[in-house]
Amino acid sequence: MSEQKLPLDKNGAPHQDASNGYEVLTTSHGVPIGNNQSHLRVGEVGPLLMEDFHFREKIFHFDHERIPERVVHARGYGAHGFFETTTELSEITSADIFQRKNEKTPVFVRFSTVVGSKGSADLARDVRGFAVKFYTKEGNWDLVGNNIPVFFIQDPIKFPDLVHSVKEEPDRGFPQAQSAHDNFWDFISLSPESMHMVMWVMSDRTIPRSLRFMEGFGVHTFRFVNKKGKSTFVKFHWKPKLGVQSVVWDEAVKINGADPDFHRRDLWDAISKGDFPEWELGIQTFDEKFAESYDFSILDPTKLIPEEIIPLKIVGRLVLDRVVDNFFAETEQVAFLTHNIVPGIDFTDDPLLQGRNFSYLDTQLKRLGSPNFAHLPINAPKCPMHAFHQDGHMTTNNREGRVNYEPNSWGKAIGGPRESREQGFISFPEVISGEKLRIRPEAFADHYSQARQFYLSQSALEKKHIADALIFELSKVETPMIRERTVGHLRNIDNDFALTVSNKLV
Numbered sequence: 001m002s003e004q005k006l007p008l009d010k011n012g013a014p015h016q017d018a019s020n021g022y023e024v025l026t027t028s029h030g031v032p033i034g035n036n037q038s039h040l041r042v043g044e045v046g047p048l049l050m051e052d053f054h055f056r057e058k059i060f061h062f063d064h065e066r067i068p069e070r071v072v073h074a075r076g077y078g079a080h081g082f083f084e085t086t087t088e089l090s091e092i093t094s095a096d097i098f099q100r101k102n103e104k105t106p107v108f109v110r111f112s113t114v115v116g117s118k119g120s121a122d123l124a125r126d127v128r129g130f131a132v133k134f135y136t137k138e139g140n141w142d143l144v145g146n147n148i149p150v151f152f153i154q155d156p157i158k159f160p161d162l163v164h165s166v167k168e169e170p171d172r173g174f175p176q177a178q179s180a181h182d183n184f185w186d187f188i189s190l191s192p193e194s195m196h197m198v199m200w201v202m203s204d205r206t207i208p209r210s211l212r213f214m215e216g217f218g219v220h221t222f223r224f225v226n227k228k229g230k231s232t233f234v235k236f237h238w239k240p241k242l243g244v245q246s247v248v249w250d251e252a253v254k255i256n257g258a259d260p261d262f263h264r265r266d267l268w269d270a271i272s273k274g275d276f277p278e279w280e281l282g283i284q285t286f287d288e289k290f291a292e293s294y295d296f297s298i299l300d301p302t303k304l305i306p307e308e309i310i311p312l313k314i315v316g317r318l319v320l321d322r323v324v325d326n327f328f329a330e331t332e333q334v335a336f337l338t339h340n341i342v343p344g345i346d347f348t349d350d351p352l353l354q355g356r357n358f359s360y361l362d363t364q365l366k367r368l369g370s371p372n373f374a375h376l377p378i379n380a381p382k383c384p385m386h387a388f389h390q391d392g393h394m395t396t397n398n399r400e401g402r403v404n405y406e407p408n409s410w411g412k413a414i415g416g417p418r419e420s421r422e423q424g425f426i427s428f429p430e431v432i433s434g435e436k437l438r439i440r441p442e443a444f445a446d447h448y449s450q451a452r453q454f455y456l457s458q459s460a461l462e463k464k465h466i467a468d469a470l471i472f473e474l475s476k477v478e479t480p481m482i483r484e485r486t487v488g489h490l491r492n493i494d495n496d497f498a499l500t501v502s503n504k505l506v
Contacts, residue, residue, distance in 0.1 A: 008352050030040040075177075080322040081319045083132075083319075108132075111129060125202045126201075130214070134142075138342040142336045147217070150197050151219055152221065153301075200272060202469040203454075203469075206244035234284065237283070240277070241317075260427055333373075334378045335368060337361055448489075
């Protein structure tokens with residue numbers, strides 16, 4: 001049956017009327033619109049009238065419909081789903097989400113590339129973000145990680161330098177979404193702490209076949225805290241049920257040329273047809289005694305704890321089963337905050353994590369324009385929320401009545417919420433002392449051992465892919481001194497490996 005065509009009015013515009021079963025188009029304030037095709041004007045050819053409030057509202061909204069894109073992780077794609085707890089963890093954490101086996105918690109997950117703009121291609125050689133917002137009964141918990149378990153830098157004061165170096169060079173505005181240029185490798189060659197991450201980034205891990213075939217990591221060391229106040233260190237890992245798969249560089253280049261939205265389309269199609277992607281949540285837990293005896297600082301974000309030393313314990317599963325209704329309202333406006341934790345989960349002194357806790361909140365205020373971004377449906381908790389915040393742009397739920405402060409003596413009827421020593425978040429009482437210094441710990445000083453371990457763990461073909469990636473990247477570097485410094489670092493990982501790369505750069 002052919003689609004029914006709407007009748008046309010005298011101006012040739014489709015005539016839509018509520019009597020025909022259509023919704024009536026209105027302004028943002030609910031005023032019905034009689035004509036959405038032509039501006040109000042004087043006569044048929046006269047000037048336009050400023051009193052056309054419908055035009056003014058429509059063009060005003062259009063002019064402001066873009067918000068600043070994320071400085072990093074700008075190109076992202078999200079989906080809804082649930083997390084199911086499969087192992088009860090009450091002995092090591094009081095977090096409500098881990099208290100009952102088989103309980104499901106709604107989640108929103110956003111995958112992303114780090115370097116490229118919103119308009120870049122999906123299959124760039126790049127780190128992938130893996131951010132999960134758990135809407136728990138005790139508030140939102142954001143586990144904001146990557147598909148690689150370590151990071152480039154140890155101290156957050158270097159984060160602007162890292163990002164500036166890998167982004168397009170500021171004088172020429174390119175290259176976009178790639179690291180094959182002088183600035184990035186200049187920074188890397190002067191930052192030996194980055195070499196472990198470089199091995200991962202030059203490996204096949206940074207060109208996943210699909211978001212559904214990608215691991216995720218919390219990167220940092222966190223704490224679990226139980227009801228007795230006992231702390232246990234924890235690292236979080238997402239393991240895809242489909243396994244880990246990647247494409248090779250030549251495939252990625254062809255896919256980006258044919259379909260730069262390949263990963264987005266793949267995730268959308270899979271969920272839409274009921275082929276729901278799934279991950280298992282694994283944890284590594286350990287105590288202070290292990291932390292003190294381990295070869296590296298457990299607070300160093302450029303290091304990991306091999307699963308051969310502390311095996312993963314699977315404690316839950318993540319299933320994505322619903323695509324978004326609106327990309328902007330959900331995927332673009334979702335605000336992940338590393339400081340969003342719930343009672344039973346706490347931070348450690350990982351310096352990069354501490355820096356992220358400051359930076360992420362600052363970023364959301366810039367992007368979303370108001371301290372009330374938590375009022376947006378995608379960011380709002382699904383449990384009761386009671387606070388005395390008021391006013392500001394985009395506020396939607398100022399409290400009723402006269403009371404907007406605490407403590408107050410007005411009683412339960414109008415006095416509003418109170419703190420709870422029993423249910424509320426209490427920070428772990430870590431004992432801290434020392435001088436104020438700008439230094440790196442000695443335990444952070446080994447930059448090559450784990451880079452070497454990663455390289456040696458690869459198959460012969462995977463080693464070749466890493467070498468080929470470095471040869472390609474460094475061949476785009478125009479300054480010989482930068483290439484020489486980088487190859488010098490590679491010699492500290494594996495001398496034959498360094499020779500393979502350097503011989504192809506002559």
